Amino acid sequence: MTFPRLAIALLLSIALAACQTAPPAPAVQAPPGIVYAGSDGSSLANAVVIQTELKGGAGVRSEYVWLAQRYPGYKRKVQALLHQNGKAYDRLDITTADGRELSVYFDITSFFGKF
DSSP, X not given: OOXXXXXXXXXXXXXXXXXXXXXXXXXXOOOXXXXXXXXXXXXXXXXXXXXXXXXXXXXXXXXXHHHHHHSTTOEEEEEEEEEETTEEEEEEEEEOTTSOEEEEEEEXXXXXXXX
């Protein structure tokens, strides 16, 4: 193989590797009485929906369970309550174990204000 062909083959293999999708995120095991639905929490439109009839702090604790399973070793920075289109959301700003800064959104409508 000549040098230009080798260079093209190398560039093609690098491009193909870059196009591969990331492996799917690990499944998250919900605590008793909690059901996780929705998406990956990357935005309000993709919020993790927490469905529960439990009262008290079980819903909020389930947010931390989800984060600990999805992002082991994460550090919580800020938590904010948001309202949009008649729904309640929690936004948790975190730092992952590998140093990424993320905002993760949870739809908490099913338990918000029920104590």
